[in-house]
Structure formats: structure tokens, C-alpha cells
Amino acid sequence: MTYPNRNTLWAETFVDELAAEGVDAVCLAPGSRSTPLTVAFAEHDDIEVFSHLDERSAAFFALGRAKRTGKPTPIVCTSGTAAANFHPAVIEADRARVPMLVCTADRPPELRDSGANQTVDQEKLYGDAVRWYTDVAEPEATGRKLRYLRTTVARALGSATGTPPGPVHLNFPFRKPLEPVEVEGDVPDSFEADNPIAAEGRDGPFVTVSQGVPELDSDALSRLVDAVRHAERGLLVAGPADGPTPERSALAALADATGFPVLADPLSGHRFGHDGAIVGGYDSYLVPDVTEAWPDPDVVIRLGASPTSKTLRRYLERTESRQFVVDPAGGWREATFTATDLLVADPTRLARRLADELEPQSANETWTARFERAESAHWSLVADSAEHFEGNLLAAVAKLVPDPTTLFVSNSMPIRDLDRFARPRSADVTVLGNRGASGIDGIISSALGAGSATDDPLVLVTGDLAYYHDMNGLLALERCGVDATIVEINNDGGGIFHMLPIESFDPPFTDQFRTPHGLDYSATGDLYGLDFERVETLPAFRDAFSNSLDSSGTNVVEVRTTAETSHRIRETLQDRLVAELSA
Numbered sequence: 095m096t097y098p099n100r101n102t103l104w105a106e107t108f109v110d111e112l113a114a115e116g117v118d119a120v121c122l123a124p125g126s127r128s129t130p131l132t133v134a135f136a137e138h139d140d141i142e143v144f145s146h147l148d149e150r151s152a153a154f155f156a157l158g159r160a161k162r163t164g165k166p167t168p169i170v171c172t173s174g175t176a177a178a179n180f181h182p183a184v185i186e187a188d189r190a191r192v193p194m195l196v197c198t199a200d201r202p203p204e205l206r207d208s209g210a211n212q213t214v215d216q217e218k219l220y221g222d223a224v225r226w227y228t229d230v231a232e233p234e235a236t237g238r239k240l241r242y243l244r245t246t247v248a249r250a251l252g253s254a255t256g257t258p259p260g261p262v263h264l265n266f267p268f269r270k271p272l273e274p275v276e277v278e279g280d281v282p283d284s285f286e287a288d289n290p291i292a293a294e295g296r297d298g299p300f301v302t303v304s305q306g307v308p309e310l311d312s313d314a315l316s317r318l319v320d321a322v323r324h325a326e327r328g329l330l331v332a333g334p335a336d337g338p339t340p341e342r343s344a345l346a347a348l349a350d351a352t353g354f355p356v357l358a359d360p361l362s363g364h365r366f367g368h369d370g371a372i373v374g375g376y377d378s379y380l381v382p383d384v385t386e387a388w389p390d391p392d393v394v395i396r397l398g399a400s401p402t403s404k405t406l407r408r409y410l411e412r413t414e415s416r417q418f419v420v421d422p423a424g425g426w427r428e429a430t431f432t433a434t435d436l437l438v439a440d441p442t443r444l445a446r447r448l449a450d451e452l453e454p455q456s457a458n459e460t461w462t463a464r465f466e467r468a469e470s471a472h473w474s475l476v477a478d479s480a481e482h483f484e485g486n487l488l489a490a491v492a493k494l495v496p497d498p499t500t501l502f503v504s505n506s507m508p509i510r511d512l513d514r515f516a517r518p519r520s521a522d523v524t525v526l527g528n529r530g531a532s533g534i535d536g537i538i539s540s541a542l543g544a545g546s547a548t549d550d551p552l553v554l555v556t557g558d559l560a561y562y563h564d565m566n567g568l569l570a571l572e573r574c575g576v577d578a579t580i581v582e583i584n585n586d587g588g589g590i591f592h593m594l595p596i597e598s599f600d601p602p603f604t605d606q607f608r609t610p611h612g613l614d615y616s617a618t619g620d621l622y623g624l625d626f627e628r629v630e631t632l633p634a635f636r637d638a639f640s641n642s643l644d645s646s647g648t649n650v651v652e653v654r655t656t657a658e659t660s661h662r663i664r665e666t667l668q669d670r671l672v673a674e675l676s677a
């Protein structure tokens with residue numbers, strides 16, 4: 095093979111090495127300085143290109159894809175503010191521990207800070223949000239430089255998928271010409287023959303990175319086994335994890351071995367997909383009026399990030415118990431500071447080892463019966479409620495989605511309503527959300543990115559402000575070939591703010607917090623080529639939602655709701671439940 099110039103050689107080698115290490119897709123956004131990378135990606139046979147017009151959406155699309163696959167999809171942009179538009183998704187990838195490979199193009203060193211056009215300081219642009227940053231060397235046709243480049247790919251992917259996974263930023267300086275034009279003598283014709291391994295790479299990765307798994311030593315494991323063995327009442331709490339952590343079979347084995355109830359966050363990967371009993375209604379009933387009559391658990395094992403449910407977090411804060419937080423990266427994701435032990439260990443390995451060490455314990459029936467009774471009362475109330483309110487929409491979505499489904503749920507009320515109203519099912523529903531930094535930006539793109547990586551039907555439930563925030567992202571439906579059912583809950587503004595004390599300070603509540611906009615989103619139907627339907631009642635929603643699941647293409651089902659009424663119904667249902675349980 096011959097290369098017209100060093101930039102072409104450099105970019106093709108980079109992309110070739112990514113493909114050799116298993117990268118099979120990329121998100122590109124247009125621009126000039128990144129031309130060598132863009133051309134190399136676009137021309138590679140084994141890499142699927144998702145082309146985006148706007149960098150913010152591109153980055154969120156890659157984020158959503160990685161949430162679904164566990165593998166990074168590189169993102170490429172030109173220099174300047176383009177790179178800054180990746181930042182929100184980089185932050186979410188950092189906080190939610192999602193692998194991401196950010197490739198920004200830049201001027202060579204002498205043109206930085208010299209008044210050159212579209213040139214900003216891109217070095218360490220994302221600060222501590224990345225696992226690794228490097229200013230890549232300038233392209234050059236030497237064997238050692240290309241071995242360095244291939245090694246850099248291995249290091250970058252290794253860091254992005256390490257413990258914890260997260261974003262990696264490679265900043266690429268390129269000098270003109272950026273296009274694949276012939277530059278006499280830039281890459282000698284004999285280059286490949288003289289440097290076969292550097293030019294062609296190895297059979298497979300240039301450097302194989304093997305990730306170790308953190309494990310407890312036997313003393314620490316014995317202390318844990320001891321605590322669990324002597325516990326009369328225990329709980330397993332599975333927090334948000336973007337995929338079942340630990341694996342479902344490992345958590346099921348641990349639940350069997352301990353007899354502890356499993357409280358599963360909707361984002362834990364455990365609310366759905368289990369045959370055994372899963373506790374899912376805790377957000378409604380683990381309140382002081384109910385639990386003051388309950389004895390405290392003596393042991394709690396917490397997996398994943400901090401639970402979405404404030405009720406559950408407060409309950410764990412109130413209880414006098416030994417609380418083990420399992421975090422393979424040794425991070426701290428427990429902001430009530432009531433945990434007593436941090437276990438730096440891989441959750442799946444730990445769950446299996448612990449289950450193996452324990453002789454099967456019969457469950458403490460008085461303890462589990464409390465949860466069974468509360469669950470049954472909660473789910474009966476939810477099933478009997480025929481009211482048109484936001485909680486019932488999420489209850490219906492969770493019940494009606496086919497097996498399997500990938501379900502992306504927006505902040506703010508949709509994820510909370512899913513937490514409270516989605517009854518556990520054995521169906522394989524993969525629930526994803528952006529709860530690392532809980533932004534309402536990039537929701538549509540993240541969902542479509544997840545959808546691009548699976549054959550599952552894709553369902554997105556979003557609020558109206560989150561829909562507005564990432565309307566650009568809808569373009570990926572057509573450009574990236576993704577179909578979805580989008581449920582847009584339109585309560586004309588940020589319904590969540592009704593839950594806060596600011597509700598009673600109006601002004602400025604309505605204009606500055608709830609921010610009603612009165613926008614008619616049906617115009618997005620024509621603009622983005624999707625079917626847009628508006629419904630106003632619960633039965634009409636169920637019909638429209640089911641029809642959309644049965645049809646191809648993308649449907650937006652907009653459901654009109656009143657945030658205030660929805661809050662009052664949530665409260666009424668909870669009051670009835672608490673009255674029943676504390677009677």
C-alpha cells in the first residue's frame with residue numbers, strides 16, 4: 095500500500111489499529127482539521143460510520159451506544175468549540191463510568207496561542223473527567239512513531255474500559271495538507287516494506303491489554319461472611335449500574351444463599367429479568383411512618399451507585415446497620431456517609447464467592463414478610479389506579495414493553511416514576527438513563543445511540559423540556575437508521591419543581607422554574623419525518639403506545655399531563671399505602 099502523505103498514513107494506521115482492537119463503529123461530525131481522521135474512518139470497511147451534524151448530539155449518541163454495549167464508540171470532531179460541545183457527554187461518561195474515546199483535531203504546537211483561526215486551548219480540555227489525556231505526537235513516517243501510535247490506541251482503549259471505565263481524550267495535531275493529496279517524499283514508497291509491523295500491525299491487537307479483577311483477600315472475605323452469617327435481617331440493595339452489576343445469576347445466587355430481600359433500582363439491571371422475587375416498590379413505603387414499627391436490618395450490602403430513590407437513601411441513612419458498599423474502583427458513591435465498610439471488589443466475583451461460602455440460610459420469614467406485604471399492597475394500589483397521571487404512564491410502559499426491550503428513561507420525573515411504579519417482571523428489559531450527572535441534555539441522542547447497538551425494540555420516555563433540549567438529536571433517527579417509540583410526557587415545563595419548596599414562591603416559580611413554553615411539538619413530526627400523535631387519557635395512551643410498538647418507523651406519543659395533579663395523585667396513593675401498612 096502507498097500513502098499520499100504522512101497525515102493519511104497516520105490516520106489510517108490509527109483507525110486500522112482501532113479496528114484490530116475490536117472497534118466497529120464511530121461517530122463523526124464535520125470539520126476541516128479532522129479531515130485525515132474522518133477520511134480514514136469513512137473509508138474503513140469494518141467500521142460503521144454514524145454521521146452527526148452536531149457534536150453535542152454525536153457525543154451523547156456514542157455515550158448511549160456504549161451504555162448498551164459496554165464498548166467505546168470513538169467520537170471525532172474538528173478544533174475549537176466543536177470539542178467543547180463534547181463536554182456534557184464526557185461528564186456523563188465520567189460520572190456514570192461509561193467507556194468513551196474522544197478524538198479532537200488541533201493545530202500543531204506553533205499555531206496554538208498565536209491567533210490562528212478556530213484554535214483554542216484543547217489540552218486537558220475535559221480536566222479530571224477523563225481517565226487519560228494525551229496530546230498525540232505529530233504525524234511522521236517512521237517505524238517507531240507508528241509503533242507508538244498503535245500502542246497509544248491500546249492504552250487508550252485499555253484506560254477507557256478499565257476500572258472504572260470512562261472517557262479518554264486524544265488530541266491530534268495535524269498540519270496541512272489535511273486531504274489525501276500527494277506530497278512528494280513524505281512517505282517513502284518502501285516504507286511498508288521497511289517497517290512491516292509498524293505499518294501493518296500484528297495479527298490482532300498491537301498490544302493486548304488484560305484487565306485484572308479486584309478481589310477481597312481471604313481475611314476481608316471472612317469478615318464479610320461472618321457479618322452476613324450472624325445477621326438476622328439483611329438487605330441487598332442494587333443501585334444504578336448501566337448493566338446488571340453483579341451479573342443476574344450471581345445476584346440471584348447471593349439472594350438464595352442469604353435469604354435477603356433484593357431491592358433493585360430500575361437502572362441496576364435487576365428490576366427486570368429475574369425469575370425470583372425482586373422488591374421494587376420501596377420508594378413508596380420505606381418512609382418513617384411505616385418503618386418506625388420495623389426492626390432495622392443488621393446488614394446491608396450495597397452494589398452499584400447510590401439509589402435513585404430518595405426514600406431508600408433516607409431509609410438506609412436512618413437504619414442502624416452494618417452497611418457494606420461494594421465498588422470495584424474503590425470510589426465513594428454514598429453521599430449520606432452511613433456506610434461502615436467499603437469493599438473494593440468486583441461485584442460479580444464477590445457475590446459468587448460469598449454465596450459459595452455461606453451454607454444456604456433459610457430466610458427470616460418475619461423480615462421478608464414485611465417486604466412481601468408492603469409490595470403486595472403497593473402493587474395492588476398501582477394496578478387499581480385508573481387515573482391519568484404521570485406515574486401510571488410509567489407503570490403502563492413497564493408492563494406493556496415486549497420481551498426483550500431497551501428502555502431509555504429521562505431525568506427528571508420519568509426515572510422517578512419508573513422507580514416507584516414499574517413492577518418487577520421477568521422480561522429482559524434493559525433500562526438505561528443518564529444518572530451519572532443527571533442532565534436533561536442529550537437524552538434523545540443517548541437513547542438513539544443505545545438503540546443503534548441492539549435489535550431490541552427501543553423505547554424512550556422523556557419529559558417535554560428534555561425533548562426540547564435535544565431536538566437536534568432526532569435527526570439521528572433517519573441518518574443513523576434507528577427506529578424508536580418515543581413517549582414524550584408534556585406537562586408544559588419542568589414538573590419536578592412542583593416537588594420543591596420553591597413551588598410556593600410564585601413569582602418567580604412559574605416563569606423561572608417551571609418555565610411553561612407552550613410549544614407545539616407536533617411540528618417535529620414533519621421536520622424529522624416521524625409519526626406524531628397526541629393523547630390526553632390513560633386508555634388512549636395505552637392504545638397509542640401498543641400500536642407504536644407493533645409498527646415500524648418512529649412514533650412520538652405525546653401525552654399531555656398536569657404536573658401538579660400528578661404530584662397530588664402520587665401523594666394520595668402514598669398516603670393510602672402508608673395508612674394501610676401502618677394500620
Ligand SMILES: Cc1ncc(C[n+]2csc(CCOP(=O)(O)OP(=O)(O)O)c2C)c(N)n1
Binds near residue numbers: 534589
Ligand atoms: C442540562 C440541565 N439543565 C438543567 C437541569 C435542571 N433540571 C432538572 S429537571 C429539569 C426540568 C425537566 O423538565 P422535563 O424534561 O419536562 O421533565 P419533568 O420535570 O416535567 O418531568 C431541569 C431544568 C438539568 N438537570 N440538566
Ligand SMILES: [Mg+2]
Binds near residue numbers: 558559585587
Ligand atoms: Mg415536563
